[in-house]
Amino acid sequence: MxxxxxxxxxxxxxxxxxxxxxxxxxxxxxxxxxxxxxxxxxxxxxxxxxxxxxxxxxxxxxxxxxxxDNPSRSIVPVNLPLSIVYEDEDILVINKEAGVPIHPSQGHHDNTLANAVAWYYSQKGEPFTYRAINRLDRDTTGLLILARHMLSACVLSNDMLNRRIKREYRAIVCGRTRDMGTIDAPIARVEGSTIERQVDFEKGESACTHYRRIAYNEHLDLSCVSLWLETGRTHQIRVHMKSIGHPLPGDFLYHPDYRYISRQPLHSCRLSFTHPVTGEPMEFTAGLPEDMRRLLE
Structure with a gap:
């Protein structure tokens, strides 16, 4: 309990x-x-x-x-790498690796972040209920928040809904982008696909992404951009950057060019939010993973 x-x-x-x-x-x-x-x-x-x-x-x-009375007993504890950035009685902040799904699903029963967290708390002898507040794709790295009890989950989920949790991303994209820009274009599911999205001005839901170029590798013709989201649509960054001619290399859905990297180079680098119990301002950062850093050298 x-x-x-x-x-x-x-x-x-x-x-x-x-x-x-x-x-x-x-x-x-x-x-x-x-x-x-x-x-x-x-x-x-x-x-x-x-x-x-x-x-x-x-x-x-x-x-x-x-x-x-109903902790996540169905999640199998598995000894997997787990990078904990911050922990207290109310929240857990994780720096997720690439290739790690957030939740168990068909084909991913024992290799997810949930399995790693279950193992971590089993070793501490503590029950837990798995609640991921912000979501990251399997191949996206970086910071995410887990709520450790009902109140944390309630407050943080409401903060996510009302855009009070500020998220900053880094991405490597093809070509030289403008110095900065805003992409305001609705996103909808591609007809006939369960996961693929596209910009769709007729059926899409509103989506807005701001970006700023912070580095450019002339040899590889790749830009590193910082991004802030006003909305949180599925695959928003990947779809928006492709829509302006700057897709992420290594993206199996939207630009499967694996010459430089084997996954989409997208990283959640900064999270700012209010602690759900104490009310204190919280901010965390995570540096670029090695495979993304290599593209800038």
Missing amino acids: IKKCIEYTITEPYTGCTVEEFLKSRGYSHRLVVYLRNTEGSLTVKGQPVYTIHRLQPGEVLKVVLTE
């Missing part, structure tokens, strides 16, 4: 607020509040159970106990 205890000392601004109103102000979703309401012993003041309609007073300490 996973158990997380959080205590909140009520201050003047929250005088007279109900427990439900207070929890929602701290990022708890309606669904999570209902879960706590229906779980015995999850909400107490001075050691006594309280309802979500209880009105809080200054100086009261509201104790919230999050318990989970």
Whole structure:
């Protein structure tokens, strides 16, 4: 069983607020509040159970106990490389390697990031529930966040939805790009394909990518660009850069040219977000992997 205890000392601004109103102000979703309401012993003041309609007073300490009875037991622990950038009781920040899927799927039952995390916590003797907040393609490297309990997952998922988690990427692309630019072009699934996407101004969902060239290898005719996303569409960077004539080399879907690299050279290099429990600003960076660095030498 996973158990997380959080205590909140009520201050003047929250005088007279109900427990439900207070929890929602701290990022708890309606669904999570209902879960706590229906779980015995999850909400107490001075050691006594309280309802979500209880009105809080200054100086009261509201104790919230999050318990989970269904950790990810179906994920097989496998001893795989795992680069942990940051860890606390609420979140885990990982620097993912290339070739590692995020989730188990058909054909990928025991070689995923989930398997590696399951092994890590099995060695610590701790239960876990696997919750990846931001997603990276199998061959994309770099930073991603895992939530360690229901509240972290709730707050961070909402922050992702509302674009409060800032992500910066590095990509190697073909040709010499402009110094900087913005690609505002909707993206849709290619008809008849389950995974391939394309720019589609009739059926696509809005997608916006900003980029800036930071290096150029004249010998290989490759640019290194920094990218920021306003949206998070599937394959957004890969599709957008191809649409302006600068595809990523080694991309098996959109530009299968493997002369320089065996996978799409795309890397999540920076993550900025607010800690889901403490409210502190967090920022993490990860340098380019070796196969991408070689293309710039």
